[in-house]
Amino acid sequence: MASTQPNLLSFPNTNTLAEQLRPYVLASQNAALSRHDSFRIAVSGGSLPTVLARALLADGNGTPKIPPQFSKWHIFFADERAVPLDHDDSNYRLLQEELLSKIPAELGAPTVYPIDAEAVKKDDTQELADHYQEDLMRVFAAKNSVKLPIFDLILLGCGPDGHTCSLFPGHDLLREKDAWVAAENNSPKPPPKRITLTLPVVTSAVHIAFVATGAGKKDIMKAIFDSEEGRSLPSALVNQGGGDKVSWFTDHAAIDGVAFPRRGSL
Numbered sequence: 001m002a003s004t005q006p007n008l009l010s011f012p013n014t015n016t017l018a019e020q021l022r023p024y025v026l027a028s029q030n031a032a033l034s035r036h037d038s039f040r041i042a043v044s045g046g047s048l049p050t051v052l053a054r055a056l057l058a059d060g061n062g063t064p065k066i067p068p069q070f071s072k073w074h075i076f077f078a079d080e081r082a083v084p085l086d087h088d089d090s091n092y093r094l095l096q097e098e099l100l101s102k103i104p105a106e107l108g109a110p111t112v113y114p115i116d117a118e119a120v121k122k123d124d125t126q127e128l129a130d131h132y133q134e135d136l137m138r139v140f141a142a143k144n145s146v147k148l149p150i151f152d153l154i155l156l157g158c159g160p161d162g163h164t165c166s167l168f169p170g171h172d173l174l175r176e177k178d179a180w181v182a183a184e185n186n187s188p189k190p191p192p193k194r195i196t197l198t199l200p201v202v203t204s205a206v207h208i209a210f211v212a213t214g215a216g217k218k219d220i221m222k223a224i225f226d227s228e229e230g231r232s233l234p235s236a237l238v239n240q241g242g243g244d245k246v247s248w249f250t251d252h253a254a255i256d257g258v259a260f261p262r263r264g265s266l
């Protein structure tokens with residue numbers, strides 16, 4: 001368990017949040033490129049792809065525009081629904097519509113790792129998870145055997161019940177120690193069948209950021225940050241495992257009443 005605290009940042013609205021998410025992601029990109037000439041990132045579904053697109057495709061907000069080097073990005077999914085890639089529920093489709101399709105050609109194209117469409121047809125969520133884990137192994141464990149993949153950045157959402165990725169409160173998956181990718185067949189949030197990165201993979205990342213906005217999040221934010229009972233919630237477990245590698249990008253409405261947020265940038 002990490003002994004340091006996560007950064008809890010709050011901004012007046014989603015636009016100002018996106019303005020600060022941009023330099024955070026680019027700093028993470030630049031640090032990764034200096035380490036291994038590629039930027040390995042995992043993204044969630046929900047509202048995250050829209051905010052991320054707003055952050056990355058902005059014109060620099062009055063500052064000199066330093067563009068993302070998308071051709072060096074390897075984008076994985078922190079979780080994905082077991083549906084075809086063109087399905088309304090697909091996180092791949094969401095990311096494609098919100099971000100990937102809008103990247104100007106001159107910024108280069110990222111390498112994106114969707115789930116295996118053939119495995120989806122077989123309706124076997126465990127097989128789908130195994131395939132995705134093999135994809136990760138090809139990228140993260142090509143040269144020697146590694147215990148866990150180390151993402152440069154994982155971008156997460158937080159559900160009103162405290163779930164993150166497709167790791168839900170009280171589920172056995174929270175105790176998974178070995179698998180990199182796990183199957184979830186009874187998600188309380190529809191659709192029920194999903195795959196998800198496991199907690200050890202999430203907390204091993206170099207940087208971990210949550211984006212949580214709107215008044216609908218304020219009760220769960222209080223539970224995660226200010227209550228003893230909230231300590232076992234999946235998002236709180238990421239805080240405990242990741243410590244100060246974790247940054248929360250929230251708006252004021254989402255943390256109304258939370259005891260110790262810092263307002264402004266990192």
Ligand SMILES: O=C(O)[C@H](O)[C@@H](O)[C@H](O)[C@H](O)COP(=O)(O)O
Nearest residue numbers: 044045046047157158159164165
């Ligand atoms: O595919 C999913 O269901 C998501 O990855 C999920 O974990 C999401 O991030 C949270 O439910 C928060 O969603 P919002 O950002 O829309 O609140």
